[in-house]
Amino acid sequence: MLSKLQNHLSQNLALLKDKKLLLAVSGGIDSVVLVYLLKQLQLDIYIAHCNFNLRGEESDGDEAFIRDFAKKNNIHIFVTNFNTKAFATDNKVSIQIAARQLRYLWFNELLEQNQLDYLLTAHHLDDSIETFLINFTRGTGLEGLTGIPQQNDKVVRPLLPFTRNEIEAYAKENNITWREDSSNASDKYLRNKLRHDVVPILKSLNPAFTDSFTQTINYLQQAQSLIQDAAILVYKEVVAEREGQKHINIAQLKRLPNYKAYLYQWLSPFGFTAWDDIYNLTEAQPGKYVLSAGFRLLKDREVLILEPLFKGNKEVYEIAQNMQQTTNPIGLKLQIVEAIDEISTKNVIFVNNELIKFPLFVRKWQEGDYFYPLGMNGLKKKVSKYFKDEKMSLSEKENTWLLCSENQIIWVIGRRADNRFKTNENTTQILKIEFYNNEKA
Template structure:
């Protein structure tokens, strides 16, 4: 496809010129981004520029920055420039130079978007870039998401050159006398992407002159099929994932009816950072309850179901000292009152004269036991939880009210301790209110 203003504009979302979007264009100074800037100038849409100086090519990097700054000044375009220490970032994790630069660049773009309320971030990725990404991901054993190359648009990132070849960009640059900076590192084969660009791509064109155009059609077909699959997996997720009280419950039996199971497990749980289906299947098949975690979520087996919960929902100190004259709101609503008679509206009441202050709220500890009201003798808290058929999460969110002597007064919301119950001889009441 020929690159011209009309074809370029057809790749931009429709805009209401009464309410123009705020656009940030990523500009390296190379031919692709300088052509992108020229096309935006021709549209008449207002935009800003962002230039990332990765300081990897010493003097050349600084000259790229100066070139972009001068261009912005000549055309009255606002510009953001930031210098990055890529080498230090690489040492902080297992990143290649290109991946480190990519992460730093996009994180910065996102910061600019939020701070300056940009609607679009535009990059100059083109069809050849998409082919290179396809081949790199193919060599790594990717799924469909990796094979569709570089998407034309995401939620707020636009790539309006995505269906134009490098050759068409070069032709446009020559026809319109575009000035740009050459990156000498692009001519080397030190990076995987450059090896594909200089060694593999020419062979593919030699085998079939229309290879790039055919690749574009294949990508469009793969993208359409991938979209259909995403709708299907979302439909299955909506059917199986049942939300209640900020938790998601999934029947293991119904999950096992899905085939191929590992593929379904990957696509259903990947949005929660759980990307290893065999770990999930092992959890499902285990004879015991257990859990696996991602950075953001916990997946817990409880009998015949899985419970998915976001991390942080139950992150509270293991012990909280209580002020009997104040209201506790988290991790649960709790307040006390002291009366000479038992009020009708309290959740529970204890014999105040039997309690040693201060009171504390704490989680279960190994060996905890109490004397459940209505029963003779003591009972382990662990056994009580088991008899109550509490899930792992329910156990974690069940608190024990204890006194100064660490005696359990109340398994909150479930059972009082018989030693502190009110009797006909009770004259002072400690009343507990829950919500």
């Protein structure tokens, strides 16, 4: 197995050569064997162990075993403890998802803080088979049927070509000790049920099942690669990126054969799962949208807009009297001038400084807000009605800021000033306000 791994690394994972490698080690047979193998290959390795405090004394025993193992083998070790159940409760996720989120967040911190190059996990061929079957039984796209990837950014899995039987045989031949996780014996989890009941039947039906599976996965990965390449090429023709948003041109999209497949490729990385609802958006009324955990896909006239979820309209930012410039939440410059030296535009206004009370406030609009739009002869108008008349999309409304003096709106920033603060021939203090970006610094 050692020579097979050495050949695999030189042919497929040469990127690991002369790098500092962090190994995720639970204490189970897979991760312990990975440490032994890489130590024999004289790679620069470090151990990271998470105690999730889920199995009482057994979890503490795993930690003690790993600490002792690292000491005997003269390997630097990082250990952390998590209150996994509390995290799962607070974040309303399962214990499995909580443990995954916690460990990978910590692993990434270790990589950055200690200038380590890659994180190595001990996933092997049987893990990939089980992942394939889990995704298959739950329903998935092609990507879910391509098994566990050999590399995801800085996460590398060097044992993927090896079966569980190969790993167990190597451990016995080399008198390697490890810790057994009692939860692996339970069929409470779908992965364990597939491991104990389904995979053995598949292997009995075809003694060369693992070889056939590997070949099939290779074909599926090649097909997925072709799809991704096509999606990238078409993306440039159909999608425009604007100020943190992605605008998908619906007319151009629907000219594509199998346009739904392209939408799936573009949107699945953003956590969307309600595919029928997403496909229906192309025919929906403007203003309809579909949400994922962190993003929204909004129908806006002739485009679908993908953007991060709006955080709300309760943020208020203060501008003190002596401030000449602010970048939070947007870029504004304030300057007392002797005269109006240019025409007011959507991005530059001139107001009567004597009518303003500092500090000023920048905030999002709220229901009930009103102002007196400049140029409307002093008529009062609700901000919501102004937005509607301007035919602003939901996204545009949510990304528009107001500049206020106390409870009065001075400026719908980047759009229309308020008539109450305009200058005239008797104005002695003119304040020039310039809007120079619309993104948080």
